[in-house]
Amino acid sequence: MAKVYTYDEVKSHKTPQSCWVILYNKVYDVTSFLRSHPGGSKIILQLSGTDATEEYDPIHPPGTLEKSLPATALLGTIDPSTLPTKVPSSPVKLQSTQTVADCLNLDEIEKLADEKINRKAWAYYYSAADDLVTKSHNNKAYGQILLRPRVFVDCTLCDTSTTLLSSKLKVDIPIFVCPAAMARLGHPDGEKGIAQACAKYSALQIISNNASMTPEQIVAGAGSDQVFGWQLYVQDDRSKSEKMLRRIHALPNIKFICLTLDAPVPGKREHDEREWKVKQSMAGSTASTLPVRSSLQSGSSSTTTPDPLTGPHRITDVEGLGGDTSGGVGNALFAGTAPDLKWDTTLPWLAKHTSLPIILKGVQTHEDVYLASLHAPQVQGVLLSNHGGRALDTAPPALHTLMEVRKYCPEVLEKIDLWVDGGIKRGTDVVKALCLGAKAVGVGRAALWGLGAGGTAGVERVLEILKAETETCMRLLGVGKVEELGMQHINTRVLERDIYDGPSNLDHRLLDKPRAKL
Template sequence: MPKTYTYTEVQQHRSADSCWVVLYGHVYDVTSFLPSHPGGSKVVLQLAGTDATEEYDPIHPPGTLEENLPPSAKLGAFDASTLPTQEKAPAGEEEKTQAVAPTQQQTAVVPTAGKQQHPITSLAQCLNLDDIEKLATAKLRPKAWAYYYSAGDDLLSKTLNNTVYQRILMRPRVFVDCTKCDTSTSFLGHKVALPFFVSPAAMARLGHPDGEAGIARACAAFGAMQIISYNASQTPEQIVADAQPGQIFGWQIYVLTDRKASEARIARINKLPAIKFIVLTLDAPVPGKREDDERTGLVAANLRATSAVKNTSSASSRFPDDREQQQARDVESSDSGSVGKALFQGTAPDLTWKATLSWLRQHTHLPIMLKGVQTHEDAYRASLYPQVQGIILSNHGGRAMDTAPPSIHTLLEIRKYCPEVLTRLEVWVDGGVKRGTDVVKALALGAKGVGIGRAPLFGLGAGGTQGVEKVLEILKGEVETAMRLLGCERVSELGPYCVNSRAVETEVFDDVPAPRMQKLGLWLRSRL
C-alpha cells in the first residue's frame, strides 16, 4: 500500500541534496531533476517542502511530470490534514504584495484629462482593449499581471510601441461606397478571415485555466490565426486538439543549447497538420530586465521565506533555529523567481545566419518565419536565404532591449532602403497594437499581417475564452470601420496613400552612405 506523508515529513526535504514537493496531492522527490530543470534549480528549491501545485500548474503543460521524472519519484500521497493552521501575513506584507499591482501612473500611456472614468466590471462594458486590460488587472493574481504587463528596463520601447501609431494619421476618402468590407487575407498561402493574428505569448494559464486552448477556440470562432508559444502552458497537441477545418496555427521555437531537446520538439510539431509554419524567435537571445516581473518574484520569495520559518517553528522543532533562519536567507538571496527569467534558462545565445538556418531546415519541412527583425539590414539579409519565407518585425513587446525601435520604424526603414524585401518575403509586424486603426496603418505601410500578444492574454484574464473572443470582436469591428472610412473594401486596397506617416519618418534611422554597394558591406557584418 502506498505510503502517506505528513507535512512534517515533507518539510524535512528542503535542500539540493534532498528536495521534495507536493503536487496534485502527491509527494514527489525531484532531487535528481534539479540540475536539468529549465527554470534553474533555485526556482524549485524555493518551493521545496511545500505544496507547489498552485505555482506549478499554470506554468507547466500536463504530462511534464511524467516526461521528466521516473515513476519512482512519485513517493506517495500527501495528508493535507497535517498542514499547520494558515497564519495571516505579517503587517506590511499585504502592502508589499499589492505594491506590484499596476498604478494609474503605470498603466496610463496617454493623458486621460477630460475623460470620465467608469469602473469596468464585466466584458459587456469593455469597449476597447484598454477596458479589457483594466478588467483583467482587477482579476489577475499579481504574478500573472506582472508577467503579462512587464517589459524591459524603463518600459520605453513598450510605450513607444503603443504611441508611435498615434502619430500616423489617416487619409479618409469620401463618395466611396463603403457598404461592403472584407477583412480576409492570406498568410503564407493560407486564407484567414482577419488580417491580424495572435502572436506567440507564453504562460496563458497564468491568467485563466482555459489557457492557449481557450485562445485557439476563440480564434476558431473568428477565423483568426494563432502562433503557439514554445513556452505555452499547454502542449501543442492539446492546443490544436479541437482545431476547426481550415484553422491555421504556427509554432514558435527558441533554440536551446541542448540542440537534441529542440530537435525532439520540432519532430513533434512536424506531426501536427494544423501547424503550418515555424517561427524562429531571434529578438531575445538573453532575457531582458523586466522589473515588474522580478519585483513580484522577490515579494513571493520573501513571503515564502517568512512562511517557511514560521511554519517549521510551529510544526516541529526538528531543526535548530539557526538552520531555519539560514534556509530563509537562502530563499531571499536566490534568483528572483520571475517567470520571464525562468523561461529563458537553456536558451542558446550562439545562433548565426548560416549555421542555424541550415540546422533548422534539416529538421523540418515547414515554412520558416524569422521573428525579431529590428533593422532593414537584417530584413534584407533574411531575404537572401531561400529557407526563409517571411519575417516578423518585433522588439519582443519591449521585453528585451529597451529603447529598441518599434516595428513600424523598421517597416519604414525597409520601405526606404530595401523595398524589394516586401515582395520577396511576407513581412508581418508585432507589438503595441491597441486599436483596429493601428492594424490598418501597419497594413497600409506594407505589412502583410499584424500580431497581437498581450491583448489575448489580458482577454483570458478578463473572461477566459469569451474574453479573447471579445478582444477579436473589438479589433475586427474597429478594422472594418477604419477600412470603410478610408474607402477600402478589401485589405489588398490598403496602401501608403491611406496614411500620412511623415511625423514618424523623421525618427527613422538615416543611413548617410546611400549607395547600395556601400551599404551592402554594412549588411554583411552580421555573422555567418
Template sequence: MAGSERVELKPIAPAEVSKHNTPESCWVILYGNVYDVTELLPTHPGGSQAILRLAGRDATEDYDPIHPPGTLDSLKPEALLGPIIIEPTQITKETLPITLEEDAPPSLDSLLNLDEIEELATKKIKPKSWAYYYGASDDQLTKALNTQAYRSILLRPRVFVDCSRCDMSTQILGNRLKVPVFVSPAAAARLAHPSGERGIAAACAKLGALYIISQNASLTPEDIVRDAPDDQVFGWQLYVEKDNAKNEANIARISNLKSIKFIVLTLDAPFPGKREIDERFKYQEAPVVNGFRQEQYWGTSSTLTWRKTLRWLARRTHLPIVLKGIQTHEDAFIASTFAPRVRGILLSNHGGRALDTAPPAVHTLLEIRKHCPEVFGKLDVLVDGGVKRGTDVVKALALGAKGVGIGRAALWGLGAGGQEGVERTLQILTEETGTAMRLLGVEKVHNLGMAHVNTKALESQIYDGPFERSKVLDHIEAKL
C-alpha cells in the first residue's frame, strides 16, 4: 500500500470482520489481510453493491481476476487493518482433491476446431465466468447470426492453379503482421486463466497476430506489453467514460506506450444490453432502487457525437484512431469523411452483447460494397464477431476486410489451456485460413476478392433503402 509504514498490525479474527458488514462500515479480506474499504463505496466503478456483497468475508477469489496488480495501492495506509487469523481446518481423505486419470482433460493438440476448445474451456472455468463470456443480449439472435451469416456464403475455388505457396502476411494501419487474424478487445481475461491478457499477448506474439487490449483488462496495459517483442503490434480499446479526467489520463498513459500503435474508440455499447445469462448470476447481488433491481452499473458516456468527440480525441493523442462498432454503411461513409485522422473502422456489434437483432459484420461489409465502396480505399476495414473457421476469415477478407478478429474464441482458448490454449486457437484458425486460400487458388491475402465468394443467399437480407449522402452528412451531430 502506497506510503504504508505501519509497524504493528494486529491479527483480526473472522468474527470481527463479519461485524463490519454494514452500509456504514465495510471490511473485506484480501490476500490474507483485512481492509476497511468503506471509503470506496460511493466511488467504486462497479457500484457500491459490488463491494457490499463481499463485505465481511474473503473477497480474494472475486477481486483478483478482475483487478490489475497494484490496485490496492490507491487505498489510504490506514485501510490495511491487519492479517486475518487463520482458523484450523480438519483435513480428511474425503476432502483431498483427487483427479482420476479418466477425468483428465484432452491434450490441446487433440482439439481440432474452435468448438472443441470452447467445450473444454466450459468444463474448466467457473460457471459465473462462463456466463460472463458466453452471454449475449435478449434472445441472442445477433450472436447466433454472426456465425450463421458466414455459413450462408459459398466459396468459389479455381483449379489448375499452383497452390504450393501461401502467404498470409498483411498490413493493418501500416503495421506488418504475419496473419490477418487478430484478437479483439475482450474484458477480464483472468476469469479464464491466471495469465490473463499476458497469456493472450504472448500467444499473439508467437503467431504474429495483432492484439487489441481491452480497456477493462484484468492487468494493466504496461504489464500486458512489458515482455512483448519490439515488433509486436498492439491496439488499445477506449471507452469514453463519464469521468473526463479519467479519460484524459488513460489516453495520455496509452499514448506513451510505444507498443500500442492505435486507439480503438468503442461506439457500439453506449448503454448496456440485457444479457440474461450473465444477469441470472448477478440477480441476487443487485441492489433494489425504486422497486427495481439495478443489475448493471454503466460508467460509459452516452453523449458522444461525431464532430465533438473526434475533435476532442484528436487533440489528446498522436495515435491513429479506429472506430469500433460501425453497423451500417451510412456510419462507415461518415467515418471515411474524417480520414486521415480516422484511419480505420471495426465492423462489430459487440459480440451480440448490445442490441439484439443488429446485423452481423458480414452484412455491413456487403452494405458498404453496395452503397459506398469508396470507403475501402479510404479506411482499413476490420471485422469481428462469430468467426469459427478459417473459411470465415477468407470470406471476410474477400469482401474487403483487412483483418478478422476473434474475441470469445481467444478467451475460450485461455480457459482451455492458458497461453498454449490461445496459441492452439490461433494456430487452428490460421492453418484453416491457409488451407482455404490454397484450395481457392490464392497465394496472397490481397489477391482475395469478390470473384472468390458467392453471397447470393445473403443479398435479400442486405439493406436496400435510399442512400442520400448529403442528408447523411447533415446528421453527423446525431448521438451515437
C-alpha cells in the first residue's frame, strides 16, 4: 500500500541532495532528475518541498511525468488535509454572464478571457516589449489603409478558400493560427483545442515549439486534409533539434517547418516580469516561473548578464545547476535557443535533416525577404512578423515590411509566399493584407484569448468572427474570390509616409555574397 505523507514530511526535502515535490496529490523524489531537467535544476529546487501542481500542469504535456521519471521516483501520496492554504495568484474577479457566443468581435473575446484566466496567463498573453509601441502599431497600421468599394458587382457568392506554398496546401480561409506558446495556461483544452477549432474551419495551425502539449497529442485525430506547420527554435545543442525534426517527420499532417528568427533572445516584457515579482513577494522563496529559459540571457531583461559564452549562469553549466529564473514566463521560454543562426550555415544544416518546406518567421526588412527568396525552393515562404511586438520594441509592423517589399523587390512575390501576422483584429485587416500581396494572415493572441474565454468553442468563435468579417468586406468591395484582391481595392497613401525610404541595399555587393549550396 502506498505510503501517505504529511506536508511537513515533504517540505523538509528541498536540497540538491534530497529534492521532493508534490504533483497531483502524489509525492515524487526528483533528486536524480535535477541535472537532466531541460530548464535547469533551480526551478525545481524553488518548488521543492511544495505542491507544484499548479505550476507544473499548464506547461507540461500529459504523460511527461511517466516519460521523465523512473517508477521508483513515486514515493506515495500526500495527505491533502495537511497542505497549507494556497495564496491566490490574483484578486478574485467578478465573472461575467456573457458567453463566447455573445461576443461580436475580438476585443469582446479578449475582455471575456481577461475575466476568466489567472493573472500569470494574462500577463504572458498580454505582454510585449518595453513600451508596447510595436504591439500597438501592429494594429494601428491597418487603420491607416482605406478600402475602395466597388458597386454594381454581383456579390452573391464569396469564396475565402486559397492555396499556399506553390498551391500545395489548400485551406478554406486565408487565416492561420500562429505558433502561440503555453495555451494550457489559459484553458485545459490547450493546443489540441485550437487544432479542433481549426479543423472546423479548415484553417492552418502552426504548432508552437513551446506548446504545452506534444505535437503527437495536438494532431491526434486530425483528418488527413488538416494542415499543420511546426515552429522550430534551433537549439544550441543541434542534436536536440535534429531529434525533434525526426519526430515531426513521423506526423504526416505537419507539412512545413516554421523556422523562427525574430527572438534569438527574449525581449523585455515588463508585464510578465512584474507579475513574476508580485508572485514572488506573495509566496516568498517558493515563487516560480516556467522551468525553461534562455541560454543566452539569464533572469530579468532589466539587468545585465555575464558573458553568455563564459558566464556562470549559462543553462548548460551543469555544476551551476542552472541560473537565475527571475524573468517571468516570456523570459523563460528560450531554453537553449541558439543565437548564432546564419544564412550560410543554418539552411544547409536544415537541408540535411528535413525535406519539408521552410517558412522563415520573423523577417522584418525587404533585404531579408529578398535574401530568403534566393534560397527557394528550400525556403518557400516568409512570415513577416515582429513576434507580436514581444521582441524589439519600435520594430516595424508587418504591413510596413510588406510594403517595403512591394517598393524595392516586388518580384519576390512571384517566387515565395509572404505571410503576415501581428495586430489582426478584424476581417478588414485580413483583406487589406491580402490586397497588399500577403498569401495568408496569422493570429496568435486572438486564439489564446479565445481559448481563455471559452476553450475550443472560444477559438471557434474567433475564427467564425474573422471569417464572417472577411466575407462581408470582400462582398462590399465587389470581390468574390481571394485571388481577385489587389492594390486596386485599397488606398495606402497615408501609410506610405512611414515606410522605409533609404537605399535598397540590393546592390552587387549583396548579390555577390557567397550563398549556401543547397
